[in-house]
Amino acid sequence: MTTRAWLLSDTPASRRQAVWGRRYQGWLALKRNPLAVAGLVIVLLMLAMAAAAPILATHDPGAQNLANRLQPPSAAHWFGTDELGRDVWSRVLFGGRLTLGMVVAVVALVAPIGLILGAVAGYAGGWLDRVLMRVTDVFLAFPRLILALAFVAAMKPGVESAVIAIALTAWPPYARLARAETLMVRNADYIAAVRLTGASGARIVLRHVLPMCLGSLVVRVTLDMSSIILTAAGLGFLGLGAQPPLAEWGTMIATGRRFILEQWWVPLVPGVAIFLISLAFNLLGDGLRDVLDPKQR
């Protein structure tokens, strides 16, 4: 039996086969959307390039060579050099590590927190719901970048504080979303049936309610990726994220903007990188919505 037949079997013979069969069908649905596949390919490619930065880089991203500053793209420096004679190609690769690493850290921090808070609030209801949602409202009321700015300014500027600051401002929409999804399923008969097994509230939320929220959350996270990247880059641009000489896309644009007319490649290359990854995440998110969002099925 081929793997494909095994995955698409109408009568799976084990739990594993049933679960993988379902995943495979999701993948087939995603594959039918060429834009989503393009987004996925770009995202994976950029993540792989960032991960393999030490191998792909042609120069040390921090090595300065003032005799060779602001050189246009050439065989030696594929994307030219910046104002300190550093190789832009190498810096974009290493900058990708930092920028994408920040984004991944923010999502890893934010998605579980938002999911759990929202599901607990929605399932428990009553005063717990009210308290958690008012706290969420307070955080939602602040403009994202301003709150992150204030937070970073209060702590010392740097990558860690930027991650915490963005996380602090990014979780409320996820909590709201998870709560809304939970409210929709909490009175469903299948949840009532689980309650009738005598399962505890924690078990019901974790094993039965959360899986129903996961689809729309994943979609929302991928669609939000670009705005998280832009916020991270924005903090870097304002000098509150990664500090020089660290390479980070936002910081690179900030220092390169002085040369935008004569030595356009210095700010353009990291700008294109931000644009590409944001676009790719948006395309992927749109495709995932068609596959994962239960309301569209």
Added chain:
Amino acid sequence: MITAEALHVRFGAVHAVRGVSLRVDPGESFGLVGESGSGKSTVLRALAGLTPVSEGRLVIDGQDLARGRDRAFFRKVQMVFQDPYGSLHPRQTIDRILAEPLLVHGLPEARIARALEEVALSPALRYRFPHQLSGGQRQRVAIARALIADPSVLLLDEPTSALDVSVQAEVLNLLADIRAARQLTFILVSHNLPVVAHLCGRIAVMQGGQIVETLDEASLRAGIASHPHTRELIALSRDLEGA
């Protein structure tokens, strides 16, 4: 086995159940009949603990339910819901759905295969998702889930009304067989008098949140009813059968 005394349930301003009292003996099959909105399903959900009771007393197997329901209660009392499309988790396989009560009560998973056999479902369906099953098959899964932890009381909330007529009879016969084999106590809620008459030895008719009349099977078959609403229901079901 089951006693309700002066049960009241209010949803905000709506007074859904107004002083219902009933007694069901062990092994008995008791039917609750009434129109939509007569409060019959609410009585059932209150017994199961899915709807809070505003007033009155519920006792099941000597256990006063005002003090809450422990795990032992949920092994003893189980429920089958009306809509088999809504009562199975859409993201879980049949296997996973049936495993859940076993995990909670610490029972062996070997029971899953036995439960599927008992409701006459092919083992090939075990790892399918609910959307890959027909309505009748889904309701059989729901019945298997209710039975898997060996309850002694089964609460049935219109178990056949969402199914095709041909499938209805199959599921009703299955329920009758299971009750005979397992000596279960049934409370069956339905708006369909023939369905209730098929399964139940004693019937209570509800209207406007109250029980207006209780009949035994013999008087139901004979069509002897004192309350006008019961007579209406009997006449209606005869009209429908004749049509």
